[in-house]
Amino acid sequence: MKIAFICTEKLPSPAIKGGAIQLMIDGIAPYFAKKHSLTIYSIVEPQLPAKSIENGIQYVRFPQVNYYNDVVKDLSQHSFDLIHIFNRPKQVKKIHHASPNSIIITSLHNDMFSPLKIAESEAKEAIQYTNAFTTVSEYIKRTLTDRYPKAKEKTTVVYSGVDINNYPLRSSQKGKAIRQQIRNKLQIDEKKVILFVGRLSKTKGPDLLIKAMYDVIKEHPNAVLVIVGGKWFSDNGVNDYVRSLYELAAPIKNHILFTNFVPSKDIPNILLAGDVLVCSSRWHEPLARIHYEAMAAQLPIITTNRGGNAEVIFHDFNGLVIDHYYQVESFTKCINFLLNSPELCQRFGKNGRLLTEMNFKFEHTATRLESVYEKAMKQK
The missing domain is CATH 3.40.50.2000 (Glycogen Phosphorylase B;)
Structure with missing residues (x-):
């Protein structure tokens, strides 16, 4: 399976500058790279090349200023079976249109469906085009499903972890x-x-x-x-x-x-x-x-x-x-x-x-996430 992880525009991947999302990606990526073709998109960083292959994982990095537009353009030139968008439901619609045959997974690491962060129309579109949501806690799950009950059947809690x-x-x-x-x-x-x-x-x-x-x-x-x-x-x-x-x-x-x-x-x-x-x-x-x-x-x-x-x-x-x-x-x-x-x-x-x-080891996180992926693929 060809998988793309789309990191947020805040920090680079790997997590040389920290960040909970980036550290989670670092932890789970090796498990997916063993079984699948994995590409990770993130922002550019002076210490890192624009493109590289490390431990079987392809990294593609774009400038922060136009990051998601560059990602969308690149996605349209490839064919991914599954695209995992980290913490940016506002980007779901444009990513879906760039790669309409891909399964879309959206993981939530904060209350990203707050009306302060996303309009109701955008939220409903994100739910429509997302095949499955994962959240880092039951609390974050409730911030989504209490506002938008239709998302409940699509949403699974996947806790993060550590390399023990x-x-x-x-x-x-x-x-x-x-x-x-x-x-x-x-x-x-x-x-x-x-x-x-x-x-x-x-x-x-x-x-x-x-x-x-x-x-x-x-x-x-x-x-x-x-x-x-x-x-x-x-x-x-x-x-x-x-x-x-x-x-x-x-x-x-x-x-x-x-x-x-x-x-x-x-x-x-x-x-x-x-x-x-x-x-x-x-x-x-x-x-x-x-x-x-x-x-x-x-x-x-x-x-x-x-x-x-x-x-x-x-x-x-x-x-x-x-x-x-x-x-x-x-x-x-x-x-x-x-x-x-x-x-x-x-x-x-x-x-x-x-x-x-x-x-709470990263292998637990990866296993739970892969289960979500497999279920979404079967339901497509």
């Missing part, structure tokens, strides 16, 4: 060595390390964690919050919000460490250096992939009951789920509780790792 081989066990010799190496590098050797990993945006809530640290360090004077991320994926620029974080952290600067952007390939090592991972999202998070990564790294997780987060983090099993996500005190209480409970942290970490091994 990139996450050595904490108890292993390799895991211990990496943990010590990273802690030495960051000069946090003897600290209790709370990790935040994500973009430095208000929706992600790192300001809540900095505020929480003012009280955490009263009970745990050797605690440090390590904030991993930049303003926008690989962009370490400073805007008003990032500047406010630095100012907020200044009075307790010995307990707050900003690393800036860390490449996705290095995240597993960073996670090994931590003791607790906190996802402080205020917004309706589709389902932040840091949860999968932290579970694979055997970290206890504190997350917010927003969007799809609580679909993989189960309160008192592999972490703690906060309902009052706007209250600094909620984060303070949970962080202190876990730092005072090393045996519970270990149990949460082990449970999370087991859950990942059983359900």
Whole structure:
């Protein structure tokens, strides 16, 4: 089968600049390339050629400014059995017309059917021309099917995942060595390390964690919050919000460490250096992939009951789920509780790792996605 993946116009593929969609594509592409002819479209990037073949996968890259028009033109010159459009239902109609005999799969990684993002007429056309939808969480599925019930029979949840081989066990010799190496590098050797990993945006809530640290360090004077991320994926620029974080952290600067952007390939090592991972999202998070990564790294997780987060983090099993996500005190209480409970942290970490091994490896994602493909092909 000839398959085309159409990546979004935001970041390149492979995921050299990060991005949940790009990382998912990187994870599942090898499985499809073994059985099928796979072409991946993405935007150009100075570090990458316009066209290349890597590990049996053909990459075609176009400038961001006219990206989808270039993709459509290229599609019309080929014959794909199946085209998978990532997170851009507004592009479905034109892609269908460029390749009318192809099966169209549209995956949703955000609330892309919000009336703020797509007109009702465009939404109905996207549903008409899409053979099957996949969503990264039950929450995102509801954002589609509650508005457009006709899409329900076409929609399947396909969770993302991780490459478990990139996450050595904490108890292993390799895991211990990496943990010590990273802690030495960051000069946090003897600290209790709370990790935040994500973009430095208000929706992600790192300001809540900095505020929480003012009280955490009263009970745990050797605690440090390590904030991993930049303003926008690989962009370490400073805007008003990032500047406010630095100012907020200044009075307790010995307990707050900003690393800036860390490449996705290095995240597993960073996670090994931590003791607790906190996802402080205020917004309706589709389902932040840091949860999968932290579970694979055997970290206890504190997350917010927003969007799809609580679909993989189960309160008192592999972490703690906060309902009052706007209250600094909620984060303070949970962080202190876990730092005072090393045996519970270990149990949460082990449970999370087991859950990942059983359900959230990239091979699980690829297998579920292939099942959707096969069903759509049969129904054509």
